[in-house]
Amino acid sequence: xxxxxxxxxxxxxxxxxxxxxxxxxxxxxxxxxxxxxxxxxxxxxxxxxxxxxxxxxxxxxxxxxxxxxxxxxxxxxxxxxxxxxxxxxxxxxxxxxxxxxxxxxxxxxxxxxxxxxxxxxxxxxxxxxxxxxxxxxxxxxxxxxxxxxxxxxxxxxxxxxxxxxxxxxxxxxxxxxxxxxxxxxxxxxxxxxxxxxxxxxxxxxxxxxxxxxxxxxxxxxxxxxxxxxxxxxxxxxxxxxxxxxxxxxxxxxxxxxxxxxxxxxxxxxxxxxxxxxxxxxxxxxxxxxxxxxxxxxx
Ligand code: CP
Ligand code: NVA
Numbered sequence: 072x073x074x075x076x077x078x079x080x081x082x083x084x085x086x087x088x089x090x091x092x093x094x095x096x097x098x099x100x101x102x103x104x105x106x107x108x109x110x111x112x113x114x115x116x117x118x119x120x121x122x123x124x125x126x127x128x129x130x131x132x133x134x135x136x137x138x139x140x141x142x143x144x145x146x147x148x149x150x151x152x153x154x155x156x157x158x159x160x161x162x163x164x165x166x167x168x169x170x171x172x173x174x175x176x177x178x179x180x181x182x183x184x185x186x187x188x189x190x191x192x193x194x195x196x197x198x199x200x201x202x203x204x205x206x207x208x209x210x211x212x213x214x215x216x217x218x219x220x221x222x223x224x225x226x227x228x229x230x231x232x233x234x235x236x237x238x239x240x241x242x243x244x245x246x247x248x249x250x251x252x253x254x255x256x257x258x259x260x261x262x263x264x265x266x267x268x269x270x271x272x273x274x275x276x277x278x279x280x281x282x283x284x285x286x287x288x289x290x291x292x293x294x295x296x297x298x299x300x301x302x303x304x305x306x307x308x309x310x311x312x313x314x315x316x317x318x319x320x321x322x323x324x325x326x327x328x329x330x331x332x333x334x335x336x337x338x339x340x341x342x343x344x345x346x347x348x349x350x351x352x353x354x355x356x357x358x359x360x361x362x363x364x365x366x367x368x369x
Contacts, residue, residue: 074189075367078179080200080237081263087366088204088241094362095208095355098134107369109136111167115193118144118173119295123329123356124193124201128170131361137368140166159185168367174296189367196296198234202328202352204359206235207242209352210286213324218243223284223319225249225277226309226336228256229297231290231328236260240269248273249280251305277309284319287311288326289336303335312338316346324348 080088094102113132115125129139144150149158159182162169169186171179172193183190192200210217222239224232228250236256239246240263248256248271256273264271274280281287289311292303311325325337325347333339341347 074183074187075369076183076189077191077200077363077367078183079192079198080203080234080241083241085241085243091204091362091366092208092211092359094365095204095358096212098361098365099355099358104135105365105369107135107365108132108167111135111137111368112165113137113139113364114162114166114169115139115141116144116147116149116169116171116173117141117193118171118175118178119194121172121193123353124170124172127356128193128360128364131357131364134361135364135368137167137364155181156185158182159190160187163187168364191363191367194295195230196294197230198237199230199328200234200237201356201360201363202231203234203238204363205352205355206288206326206328207238208355208359209326209348210324212351212355213348214285214322219245220286221245221247221284221320222286222288223247223249223277223280224288225280225311225315226289226306227251227254227292227294228273229254229290229294231288232256233260235288236264236269236271239271240264240267245270246272247280247284249275249277249309251275251309253302253305277315278318281315281318284323286324286326287316287319290328291330291332292335306336310336310338311341313340313344316341326352329353 168189170191170193174196176195176197292306327349
């Protein structure tokens with residue numbers, strides 16, 4: 072039987088994602104821990120740094136009565152050329168689930184192909200599904216069901232933006248993305264969203280994307296997988312600031328997966344302002360991932 076991998080939102084039926092979000096909300100409300108993960112071990116593999124993902128997974132696993140082993144590629148023979156497939160076969164004999172953060176989505180896929188235990192996507196250059204589970208949960212806590220709402224993304228068409236595309240399709244909301252032509256959403260993903268009946272559009276005008284939106288989202292100019300010397304000038308006019316937020320719905324919220332760069336993708340005024348849900352989002356990573364673990368190990 073195929074292990075319960077959590078790789079991409081697109082691979083799930085809406086109902087399965089909804090069940091996980093319901094469980095996340097129940098955990099946050101104090102629901103008892105299911106026995107699924109008790110005494111089990113989760114390996115957290117990081118080829119890139121992390122604050123939220125690392126700590127929230129570790130705390131979630133401990134709350135569930137299990138434990139974690141945290142490793143970077145430098146700690147492992149993976150960093151000296153051992154294949155991902157062999158690593159998967161070996162780790163599957165010791166641990167009950169594996170989370171991987173990498174900037175090569177192919178490595179995640181290879182890990183999932185060869186592991187006999189669940190593999191969880193802890194961010195790749197292409198997506199960040201754990202983040203989006205926490206983001207949907209956060210939006211709904213503050214503004215009710217996300218289905219039918221208008222969400223605007225302003226900035227780089229990066230891994231988080233691409234996962235918002237998957238989420239728009241699975242959770243049935245309208246997503247308007249404003250991205251510079253130089254770093255927009257790949258055509259194959261927009262084609263997929265269209266085929267799936269999603270309401271996803273891309274513009275190069277942030278004002279058009281944000282007009283009347285219930286939520287405005289952005290992320291850093293330079294992602295971990297990008298060239299650190301990337302030319303960010305095309306992104307400057309996509310900054311989420313008070314003037315842009317003024318075009319959104321009156322009760323619009325602001326979201327950002329963090330880490331944030333005040334004065335770049337978002338003004339300090341917005342990030343630290345009353346509409347910002349960024350720390351609620353970060354907090355909900357714990358509950359969302361606890362639910363993902365309970366599902367994967369159940
Ligand atoms: N948002 C997020 O994944 O944060 P970390 O890089 O700190 O894990
Ligand atoms: N887009 C960012 C997200 C960090 C959580 C990155 O990939 O670096």
